[in-house]
Amino acid sequence: QVQLVESGGGVVQPGRSLRLSCAASGFTFSSYGMHWFRQAQGKGLEWVAVVSYDGRNKYYADSVKGRFTISRDNSKSTVSLQMNSLIPEDTAIYYCTKELPGISVAGSWGQGALVTVSS
Amino acid sequence: EIVLTQSPATLSLSPGERATLSCRASQSIKNYLAWYQQKPGQAPRVLIYDASNRATGIPYRFSGSGSGTDFTLTISSLEPEDFAIYYCQQRSDWPLTFGGGTKVEIK
Numbered sequence: 001q002v003q004l005v006e007s008g009g010g011v012v013q014p015g016r017s018l019r020l021s022c023a024a025s026g027f028t029f030s031s032y033g034m035h036w037f038r039q040a041q042g043k044g045l046e047w048v049a050v051v052s053y054d055g056r057n058k059y060y061a062d063s064v065k066g067r068f069t070i071s072r073d074n075s076k077s078t079v080s081l082q083m084n085s086l087i088p089e090d091t092a093i094y095y096c097t098k099e100l101p102g103i104s105v106a107g108s109w110g111q112g113a114l115v116t117v118s119s
Numbered sequence: 120e121i122v123l124t125q126s127p128a129t130l131s132l133s134p135g136e137r138a139t140l141s142c143r144a145s146q147s148i149k150n151y152l153a154w155y156q157q158k159p160g161q162a163p164r165v166l167i168y169d170a171s172n173r174a175t176g177i178p179y180r181f182s183g184s185g186s187g188t189d190f191t192l193t194i195s196s197l198e199p200e201d202f203a204i205y206y207c208q209q210r211s212d213w214p215l216t217f218g219g220g221t222k223v224e225i226k
Contacts, residue, residue: 035215045155045163045206047215059213062120095162100174104210105153107174109162 002026002108004096009113012086020081020113022096029077030054033099035106036070036081038092038115048094050104051079063089086117121145121209125218131226138194140221142207147187151211154183154192157220158203166205167192197223 008020022034036048049060049070058070069082079096094113097106122145132138142152150170155163165174167183170190180195194201202225207218 044220045157045208045217047208047217050215061214100165100168103168104215105165105168105208106155106163107165109164112162 004110006110006113011116017084022079024077030074034079035097037095040092123218129222140192142190144188148209148211150186153208155206
């Protein structure tokens, strides 16, 4: 079955960087777009970024554009989110997700990685 | 960006009752709407995609309808495990956006 396991979360000071990784298994990774979503404590869901199945196309939420970079390694079935210039508003649980076939709907979710930006 | 407005914010119902949740888009999104369910401490799971298609393994009591700007998620008869928060999400345009959520609570 599909498994998505995030790692790399933690506490970081404002202005610093953090890199999240997601290890995928149980499906043909190179055939699916992958997304990151996030959710601040007690708040709703927010889409963060997407990378297409082949890594060629990437889109970002305005709130993270220019600071976050999504990437993937199809040889290792991993997707990453490099987060730079972090601000307190980036504090959230970050979820790695696998699309439903061919559409930008999160069909499978990881357990989430908590990122806390605080001095 | 496309704004999704969900109503009501909270729905208080008893098991066995019918739940009707609404999601309205700020512009036409055709049928590019999904519904997710989230329980406390858990990741969301997709229930419905493209307005009316049930995701794999989703019970028949969940149904979706609508197109354009107005969409509805219906739970025909609430089971105890259905009390949760429900979000709609559009995929018509970037950025993907969500509604603010509807909490279905036990009356």
